[in-house]
Amino acid sequence: MAHPLRIDLNSDLGEFSDPDRMKLAEQVLAHVTSVNIACGFHAGNPDLMRWTVRYGRDKGAAVGAHPGFRDREHFGRREIEVSPAEVENLVAYQVGALVGIAALEGVRLSHVKPHGALYGLAARDETLAEAFARAVVAIDRRLILVGLAGSKLVQAGRSIGLTVAEEAFADRAYNHDGTLVPRDHAGAVICSTVEVLSRALDIVQNGTVHGLDGQSISLRADTICIHGDTAGADTLARTIRNGLIEAGVRVTPLDYVND
Numbered sequence: 001m002a003h004p005l006r007i008d009l010n011s012d013l014g015e016f017s018d019p020d021r022m023k024l025a026e027q028v029l030a031h032v033t034s035v036n037i038a039c040g041f042h043a044g045n046p047d048l049m050r051w052t053v054r055y056g057r058d059k060g061a062a063v064g065a066h067p068g069f070r071d072r073e074h075f076g077r078r079e080i081e082v083s084p085a086e087v088e089n090l091v092a093y094q095v096g097a098l099v100g101i102a103a104l105e106g107v108r109l110s111h112v113k114p115h116g117a118l119y120g121l122a123a124r125d126e127t128l129a130e131a132f133a134r135a136v137v138a139i140d141r142r143l144i145l146v147g148l149a150g151s152k153l154v155q156a157g158r159s160i161g162l163t164v165a166e167e168a169f170a171d172r173a174y175n176h177d178g179t180l181v182p183r184d185h186a187g188a189v190i191c192s193t194v195e196v197l198s199r200a201l202d203i204v205q206n207g208t209v210h211g212l213d214g215q216s217i218s219l220r221a222d223t224i225c226i227h228g229d230t231a232g233a234d235t236l237a238r239t240i241r242n243g244l245i246e247a248g249v250r251v252t253p254l255d256y257v258n259d
Contacts, residue, residue, distance in 0.1 A: 007204050008165070008223035008254040009241055010034040010146070012066050012115065014052035015043035015075075015228060022051070027234035029055055031241045034062040034223065034254040036113045036146070039094035042068035042076025049101045057107050062253040064146070067094035068115030076116035077183065084131035087118075091135035099139070110255055111165065112136050113146035114153070123151035123179065130156045137162060144254060149219040150178050165257050168221035170200040170240060171230045173212045178219060181212050191231045197243040200224055204249050222257050 013025045014037035029035060035056040038044030044052075056063045067090060068076030082090075095112055102109055114122050114132060122129045129152040136143050137160055147153030149166035157164040171190045173181040181188040190196055202208050203224060208216045226237045241251050 005204070005248060006250045006252060006256060007221065007244065008033050008062070008256065009226065009237065009251055010036055010064075010113070010167070010223050010254065011226050011228045011233065011237065012036045012038070012113075013056075013228045014038045014048050014066070017045065017048045024234055025052065025228060026055060028226070028228055028237050029059045029061060031234070031237035032061060032226065033251055034064060034110065036064050036066035036111075036115075037098060038115065039065055039067050039098050041070040041090065041094055042072060042115055046097075046101060049098055050104060053098075053102045053105045053107055057105055060253065062110035062255050063102060063107050064109055064111035064113060064144070064254070065095040065098045066113055066115045067091050068118050071117075076118065079117040079121060082121075082128070084127055087122075087128050087131040088135040088138075090118075091132055092139060095136070095139050095143075109140070109143060110253070111144035111146050112139075113167070119148070120180070122153040123148040126152045126156065129153040130160070133157045133160045133162060144257060146223065146254070148178075148180070149221050163258055165222040165254055166220055167223050167225055168203045168209060168219055169225050170196045170203065171226055171236060174209055174217055176211045176213055176215050176217065178217050187212055189227075189230060191236070193232070193235060193239045196226075196236050197239050200240045200244060201247060204244060205247070223254055
């Protein structure tokens, strides 16, 4: 159970190998407490995976896997029709790869969070959510399963006996039903530091977030995501962390949900 004055900040990283993006990842990792690392399908490669594991470890962040669809052209954000068995295979393949890379740096993975279109499908499709959860259990039932707050994936994880972390987003807009507004819609990605901090405080202190239509949506969250590819992600991460600490919130790695 999340304590109302305790939260994890996570970011999806290990997706870009150019020097400028890696520098940005370093800056983001200075402020978040958990990192979700691309495992080579939608983005990333073994060298970048190892670099991100090492840097996350050295910054004291909880290190987790971020498996997605094998679809680099669309960055894993295009929905692909898949069977439950295919979901199990792609999760096991990617998480297993990162388990091996992390072992080279003396790191045991903390958690697994689906990426992009796979995240959205697992959030609303019970059968695919159950397949995702089964794959995580098969790999290591100590892994924390991260999913959209209130989603089918959260329910599937709990049903199968995994520790689950419910996730909220400070830099993404919500529909009235608690799902995320698709990225191709106006206003879907929020880059204002003032607005992002206000949303983070609402999530932690009040258990609410405002939807795109202005309605207040109730949710509970163990972790808040700042996307590594959101414009100014390093500034957003720093602003949120400092603002939460100033408000008396303890910002701590995701492993705290096992306490």
